[in-house]
Amino acid sequence: MIKSEDSTSVVRLSNVSKIFGANENKTVALQNVSLDASSGELLLVLGPSGSGKTTLLTLIAGLLKSTSGTISLFGKNIESYSAKELQQIRAKRIGFIFQTFLLIDSLTVQENVGVVLRFAGETKKEANRQALLLLEQFHVEHLAKKFPRTLSQGEKQRVAVARAIANEGDLIIADEPTGCLESRQGFEIIQLLKSYSRDQNRCVIVASHxxxxxxxAKRILRIEDGMLLS
Incomplete structure (x- = not known):
């Protein structure tokens, strides 16, 4: 197993495989993957397109079930959580950043950030208040009343990061967070995630090519054809 330096594991995978389809249509997306990710570190899973990065993140979030192996999330086998418990964990303890941002076009920027807090149980008033504070933290408070379609790629990504950490989750999962950005913008986003991980003692897992x-990154794991390389 590829272990982190910290013994406080947020995520642990042991010999995890994921197979889609069967027989001649079978696709092995992940094969015998073992890893350990802890609080206070930014772990980079590095690999080309189609290497299994997104499948790995989806399994960690409990959005897919593995074909074999075990996944522990916050110290507990992920399969022992009920569907409702996993939903609550994703709402309150995990933040997501997607390559395509997935901002809701019908909501303002402030509402896009606030909706995460609403799912976590905050009132609308409190969610809006906290959302504005987060936007100020990322220097995009002037965008609060704008809609996603009017934003640049860099602005959308900053909003996406603000949304991801809105619930102060213990785990941030980021899938190609710099994929649509120029180098300078991409470095700014990764620096924000690194600072969050270090200053708030949170686990951040980034998948990127x-x-x-x-x-x-504190550590880099390389993945190719669904397997971690030693």
């Missing part, structure tokens, strides 16, 4: 952001 971009070797340039490796300098911001």
């Amino acid at each position: 971009d070797l340039r952001i490796g300098e911001f």
Whole structure:
């Protein structure tokens, strides 16, 4: 198993495989993957498109079930959580950043950030208040009343990061967070995630094909054809 330096594991995978389809239509997306990710670190999973990065993140979030192996999330086998418990964990303890942002076009920027807090149980008034504070933290408070379609790629990504950490989750899962950005913007986003991980003692797992952001990671795991490389 590829272990982190910290013994406080947020995520642990042991010999995890994921197979889609069967027989001649079978696709092995992940094969015998073992890893350990802890609080206070930014872990970079580095690999080309189609290497299994997104499947790995989806399994960690409990949005897919593994074909074999075990996944522990917050110290408990992920299969022992009920569907409702996993839903609550995703709402309150995990933040997500997607390559395509997935901002809701019909909501303002402030509402996009606030909706995460609403799911976590905050009132609308409190969610809006906290959302504005987060936007100020990322220097995009002037965008609060704008809609996603009017934003630049860099602005959308900053909003997406603000939304991901809105619930102060113990785990941030980021799938190609710099994929749509220029180098400078991408470095800014990764630096924000690194600071969050370090300053708030949170676990951040980033999947990317971009070797340039490796300098911001505490550890780098390389993945190819569904397997972690030693």
